[in-house]
Amino acid sequence: MNDLGIEQILLFSGELRSIIVFGFFSTGGDYILKKLKNNRVFSFAAVTVVYIIAIIVGIITYRIVDLPWWLALLAADTAATAVTFLFSVIFSNASVYDPYWSVQPIVILAAYAVGKGLNAFGIMLLAVVCFWGIRLTANWAYTFANLNHQDWRYTMLKEKTGVFYPVINFVGIHMVPTLVVYACVLPAAYAIKEGLTANIGSILFLCMSICAASMQGIADIQMHKFRRKKNGAFIRNGLWKHSRHPNYLGEILMWWGVGLAVVCAAQEISFFLVGAMANTVLFLAVSIPMADGRQSRKEGFTQYKKETRMLLPIAKG
Template sequence: MIKNRFAALAVIILVYILAVFGGIFAYEFFNATYSYQISLLLADITATVIVFIFSLVFNNASVYDPYWSVQPPVILAATIAKVCDFSELSGSLVLSLLLFAVVAFWAFRLTANWAYNFESFEYQDWRYVMLRQKSGKLYGFVNFFGIHLFPTIVVYLCILPAVTVVHEGAVFQPWCIVFIAISFLAVIFQGIADIQMHAFRNSGTAGFIHTGLWKKSRHPNYACEILMWWGIGLASVVALGGNLILLTGATVNTLMFLFVSIPLADKHQARKPGFEEYKKSTRML
């Protein structure tokens, strides 16, 4: 086990570089036969399998944690580089670059927050520890399909609308800027919530945070994560003339938070005294 924080970070970076190249190779291989949507999904799964293998090597499922934020900008950047014509500043190129800007901003915020909290391979997300304890001999199955593959598919569905905009050469529409602005503001508020939570934890105060955005919501980061992908999805739908199937990702993402992430977090918090009063006085989202 690598106990040094910076050595562990360097190893994870190398793992993700390998996963990116593995995904690119898989995309080129499958794209000769399948549509870009299927090829991209298979490439995404290939990269996930690479990360999963290293999570087994280090006996730590948290090797996967950055994948949520690294996957979308890499996919979108590769798509823009492959598809877009940079010889002239067209409406489709402007829209593609705006979508990438907000996705990259979101990814930077989330990855930076992960890196700030990352300690070493001695640390593993409490949810993974809980799943290991509850699943027993089935943990290998739960680890791959629940911890790794399911989130990969959710984020794939979330970024697919923006990828479709790029591939279809959709042209910028006035309403696009409204929804992109919603996504951009959601990321800003996520960052504010991060700073407030870090300050609360560093203060050593026990109990529950009742200041800033956390006074209005028990899960402001989750609320903003939901808004982020609805903004991307709606901007893409508007640009593509109302293809509502592209909102599948935002919908699945919302359901995941409502029925999986938030209940797990609340159950974890319920161990603290006074949780029921806190729950009654503070909105979920």
């Protein structure tokens, strides 16, 4: 264990002792919870426990409902999301949900892999989704401060919606992303369930997904370096030189690759591209406008926007 890890554990132990002695003599439970949430070790442990509970609830739900497989999976996904929502209310922090986006697909495909077994195409699908999901979850962990820190978008929504925020929190912050990622991963789950086999087209599109996830990872690393150096208002190097959102482009292309890979393997379109389309709409209609809206407060944004593209990392002509 490194020095930082030991320091965090010792800090947590000291705070816990302080809470036990003094907590109930101040403002009671709220004080205790706030102190605990401010500790990164406790926060990581709490989120981990939340997701273990959510996964268990999802598995139980899937097994007890008498529905077609895709509806049973949806019911399980919804139940797991409800668990994360419940704990986001307990912790007064909607960011409890943040890792769900990248954890959910891995759990779903891994569960089908255990239940149905894997052929070569199934192994490739699981590997691609795990590569994307583990990388994205690691990025969340790297940026995660503690449970007193909430994504600025959720705080903004809470301020704007007032008494309606609980509804916005459950529907907009939790359920809508869950449904979008459910639709994205459903083709891969179907391919594993049905034992579809790979062909040249499906392999090429999975390669596209790997490249897209890699691009997203590179963009995130470049952004982390920029934020550490705080050199200017806008990042203008690497993948960000000509694109305002290359990380979002990677996310969008990742799921188009998975969907099209299954289309090629199944040799039919069916529902396989619904998730990729919904994911694209989510980023174009919600995520990107919110991010650009926040950036627009900075001096020079109008010129920056003129010089860059929304997604494609290529120079404007």
